[in-house]
Amino acid sequence: MSEEKEKYEQFETDETEEKKKKEEKKKAKKRFWKRLKNLGLVILFFGAIYFIVVRSREIQSLQKKIDEENKRKEEEKIILNDSVIINNDLEDKQMIKKWINPELAFKTKLLYRLSRDGPSIFNFHSKCDYISPTLILIESSEQNKFGGYTTATWDMFGGVYKNSSKTFLFSLQKNKKYYRKSNMRYSGDIFSGERNVGPWFGIHDLYFYGTMKDCFTYKYSGQCLFLDGNGLVEQTSIDNSVPVKEVEVYQIIFKD
Numbered sequence: 001m002s003e004e005k006e007k008y009e010q011f012e013t014d015e016t017e018e019k020k021k022k023e024e025k026k027k028a029k030k031r032f033w034k035r036l037k038n039l040g041l042v043i044l045f046f047g048a049i050y051f052i053v054v055r056s057r058e059i060q061s062l063q064k065k066i067d068e069e070n071k072r073k074e075e076e077k078i079i080l081n082d083s084v085i086i087n088n089d090l091e092d093k094q095m096i097k098k099w100i101n102p103e104l105a106f107k108t109k110l111l112y113r114l115s116r117d118g119p120s121i122f123n124f125h126s127k128c129d130y131i132s133p134t135l136i137l138i139e140s141s142e143q144n145k146f147g148g149y150t151t152a153t154w155d156m157f158g159g160v161y162k163n164s165s166k167t168f169l170f171s172l173q174k175n176k177k178y179y180r181k182s183n184m185r186y187s188g189d190i191f192s193g194e195r196n197v198g199p200w201f202g203i204h205d206l207y208f209y210g211t212m213k214d215c216f217t218y219k220y221s222g223q224c225l226f227l228d229g230n231g232l233v234e235q236t237s238i239d240n241s242v243p244v245k246e247v248e249v250y251q252i253i254f255k256d
Helices: 002-078 090-100 121-128
Strands: 106-113 134-140 145-150 168-171 176-178 197-201 206-209 214-216 241-254
Touching (some): 106 121
Antiparallel strands (some): 106 241, 206 214, 214 241
């Protein structure tokens, strides 16, 4: 009888131990899944933080680009806003801004206008001499729009050729900027002027003589320091004169 009792008690003990082991396994599984869940929440949390930070930086970078673009467009609207030649044509303003300096902001100040100040060469010099840089806009009687830019100064009493590596001519119709030709050796990019000579670019590339009502521009590349043989305008007369409808000269003022 005692032997059977011992066996029964042993059986009870073994069963209890088995139950404990099963309970421990269940608890271990629960702990594992709880830890895994917590780990997932931690990963999800930090993933969300990383996503927010990265997206926030991307949004800030995008916003910065948008702000810079808006600022650039506003600056382009401001330049030449009183021009009767450009007439607030944003595309023309963008071209001129890009040609002068696409990086630096600047504003423009009207110095001379043919219809306002008269055709006298003296009037041009009295308003534009010793000022740099200057932009000259010309509209011909046939609505061709072109001009030039230089950092050299005009001088009615100078009568000398001056060099400026930043001098160029341009045609708005052709959307083209003309640099000084590298194979041309000449004394200066501009002729500063005399009593009867207004703005003068290159050899015979673009110049005013006697009056601001007519300008001269040669087509022949051998006579030109900047032009390639096609000329600034589609057609010129036999004497290479171009009747002028309007001329504007602006001072370019770069912002600090």
